[in-house]
Amino acid sequence: MASKMVRPLRLVCAGYEGIKQQANPKTYFCHTFIGVRGLLNRSRSLPYPPGPRGYPIVGNLKLKDQLSHRGLAELAKPYGGLLHLQMGIIHIVAVSTAEMARQILQVQDVVFANRPANVAISYLTYNRADMAFANYGPLWRQMRKICVMKLFSRKRAESWASVREEIDSMVQTLIEQTGSPVNVGELVFALTRKITYRAAFGSFARDGQDEFVKILQEFSKLFGAFDITEFLPWMRWFGNRGFTKRLENARNSLDGFIDRIIDAHIEKKISRKPNDDDGLDDDMVDELMAFYSGEDESNDAQSSSLRLTRDNIKALVMDVMFGGTETVASAIEWAMTELMKNPHELRKVQQELADVIGLNRRFHESDLENLPYFRCAMKETLRLHPPIPLLLHEAAADSVVSGYSIPRDSRVMINVYAIGRDGSVWTEPNAFKPGRFMESKAPDFKGSDFEYLPFGSGRRSCPGMQLGLYAMELAVAHMLHSFDWELPGGVTSDDLDMTDMFGLTAPRATRLIAVPSYRLNCPML
Numbered sequence: 140m141a142s143k144m145v146r147p148l149r150l151v152c153a154g155y156e157g158i159k160q161q162a163n164p165k166t167y168f169c170h171t172f173i174g175v176r177g178l179l180n181r182s183r184s185l186p187y188p189p190g191p192r193g194y195p196i197v198g199n200l201k202l203k204d205q206l207s208h209r210g211l212a213e214l215a216k217p218y219g220g221l222l223h224l225q226m227g228i229i230h231i232v233a234v235s236t237a238e239m240a241r242q243i244l245q246v247q248d249v250v251f252a253n254r255p256a257n258v259a260i261s262y263l264t265y266n267r268a269d270m271a272f273a274n275y276g277p278l279w280r281q282m283r284k285i286c287v288m289k290l291f292s293r294k295r296a297e298s299w300a301s302v303r304e305e306i307d308s309m310v311q312t313l314i315e316q317t318g319s320p321v322n323v324g325e326l327v328f329a330l331t332r333k334i335t336y337r338a339a340f341g342s343f344a345r346d347g348q349d350e351f352v353k354i355l356q357e358f359s360k361l362f363g364a365f366d367i368t369e370f371l372p373w374m375r376w377f378g379n380r381g382f383t384k385r386l387e388n389a390r391n392s393l394d395g396f397i398d399r400i401i402d403a404h405i406e407k408k409i410s411r412k413p414n415d416d417d418g419l420d421d422d423m424v425d426e427l428m429a430f431y432s433g434e435d436e437s438n439d440a441q442s443s444s445l446r447l448t449r450d451n452i453k454a455l456v457m458d459v460m461f462g463g464t465e466t467v468a469s470a471i472e473w474a475m476t477e478l479m480k481n482p483h484e485l486r487k488v489q490q491e492l493a494d495v496i497g498l499n500r501r502f503h504e505s506d507l508e509n510l511p512y513f514r515c516a517m518k519e520t521l522r523l524h525p526p527i528p529l530l531l532h533e534a535a536a537d538s539v540v541s542g543y544s545i546p547r548d549s550r551v552m553i554n555v556y557a558i559g560r561d562g563s564v565w566t567e568p569n570a571f572k573p574g575r576f577m578e579s580k581a582p583d584f585k586g587s588d589f590e591y592l593p594f595g596s597g598r599r600s601c602p603g604m605q606l607g608l609y610a611m612e613l614a615v616a617h618m619l620h621s622f623d624w625e626l627p628g629g630v631t632s633d634d635l636d637m638t639d640m641f642g643l644t645a646p647r648a649t650r651l652i653a654v655p656s657y658r659l660n661c662p663m664l
């Protein structure tokens with residue numbers, strides 16, 4: 140998800156639709172009128188949440204470089220759980236405590252279930268034809284249903300098989316490199332790219348990965364690019380031809396790439412005989428093609444049986460690529476880094492792997508349920524390094540939170556990073572202590588414990604959580620059970636830099652380099 144976002148093109152109806160659905164139809168108009176008018180009157184007379192004073196017109200724009208999880212955590216310190224910034228015409232509200240996150244994601248979930256999107260995001264997602272940036276409403280709901288039931292579900296064996304097989308192949312690579320320094324960061328980013336690429340396109344476009352990676356990288360840069368006109372729209376008068384051209388080029392490259400794949404899928408579908416429709420080698424594009432409406436782009440997406448356009452399919456594939464690649468890779472790299480930084484914790488985790496599985500066979504996924512300490516180490520990693528540290532939501536209506544007015548269209552950033560390190564909730568908040576999750580009342584990441592939200596909570600929470608966790612746990616378990624790890628010559632655990640980089644996700648700023656040595660007593664075949 141992007142760090143810098145803009146005023147959406149169309150959002151109000153979607154937001155009110157959500158509110159509408161909760162009302163009894165008979166009393167709907169009456170309640171809506173009284174309720175919304177009451178809320179508007181009340182919210183207008185209430186102050187915005189506290190925040191630093193800004194200048195006329197530009198407001199707090201000079202703080203634009205602090206719109207990262209770390210910057211906002213620092214800025215919010217004197218103000219508490221809700222911080223208000225006026226960035227040109229845009230209201231930004233940063234949420235830094237568990238209770239305020241609960242107010243936004245649970246108590247008023249429907250009001251805050253929209254996403255903000257800037258010009259780049261709108262353009263690159265085919266005018267928000269995807270799930271991650273669609274506003275809350277019927278189209279989003281239908282696409283989410285397809286993703287949860289068809290693409291990410293446990294029942295879709297192919298997605299899970301691609302995780303297992305690509306991890307096996309990564310283990311083989313490590314065996315070949317035992318004794319020499321391995322760029323663990325590069326290795327795991329390549330791993331997750333291969334997993335999502337293969338799950339999305341199957342045997343199609345086997346050779347196109349490098350081309351596709353370049354497209355993803357350019358999208359990522361454009362998503363995060365700072366665009367002053369989103370805060371000061373009158374600056375559009377000055378135009379920005381260069382940026383517009385880059386957007387057009389990026390989308391054209393994606394079109395060229397995915398259109399070929401979609402056409403190949405259409406041909407495959409046409410040439411398939413009725414009886415060989417066993418679906419065994421179906422990839423995600425195949426699954427989505429089942430809802431394809433042909434070239435008729437004017438499909439009625441709000442009808443109960445959803446038809447997807449080509450644009451929907453392309454944008455959904457990009458959601459999977461962005462949602463499933465950097466998040467999982469950054470989680471794996473951080474898990475390995477924290478364990479190398481804390482050798483006593485590494486020993487404990489590896490001891491558990493040796494005690495439970497032994498060293499005479501390879502790790503198998505069914506072992507996971509017998510590895511409580513290992514799993515707590517994964518949870519602790521996600522507390523300290525949530526791959527998406529800022530949840531980006533947008534207010535679909537004027538609202539009141541904790542006595543403060545939050546105007547419609549405000550961007551609400553839930554600082555999961557700051558909440559996970561809140562010293563009033565967590566003891567030794569910056570220390571890596573997996574044991575804290577062994578306690579019986581330890582929070583879980585399913586979204587009802589607001590002090591710990593690595594996958595978000597509520598309607599917009601992560602639909603790929605199970606798949607993402609599976610890939611993370613499987614990769615790290617294999618790496619720690621089959622191999623011992625040392626830092627390369629001269630580097631000590633104290634030297635490891637724990638700085639992160641803020642972009643779509645928050646991976647480690649420098650790649651982890653470590654030396655594996657084979658640990659098992661059985662041959663690795």
Ligand code: HEM
Binds near residue numbers: 463525594598600604
């Ligand atoms: C460790 C792995 C992962 C983490 C920590 C993670 C975390 C998150 C978070 C925090 C959100 C936003 C929640 C919110 O705004 O309230 C999100 C949304 C999303 N995630 Fe994940 N994710 C992971 C893996 C995946 C995977 C593997 C996929 C897909 C293959 C995926 C697809 C998505 C999508 C499509 C959304 C947008 C949902 C919506 O807006 O309705 N994620 N994820």
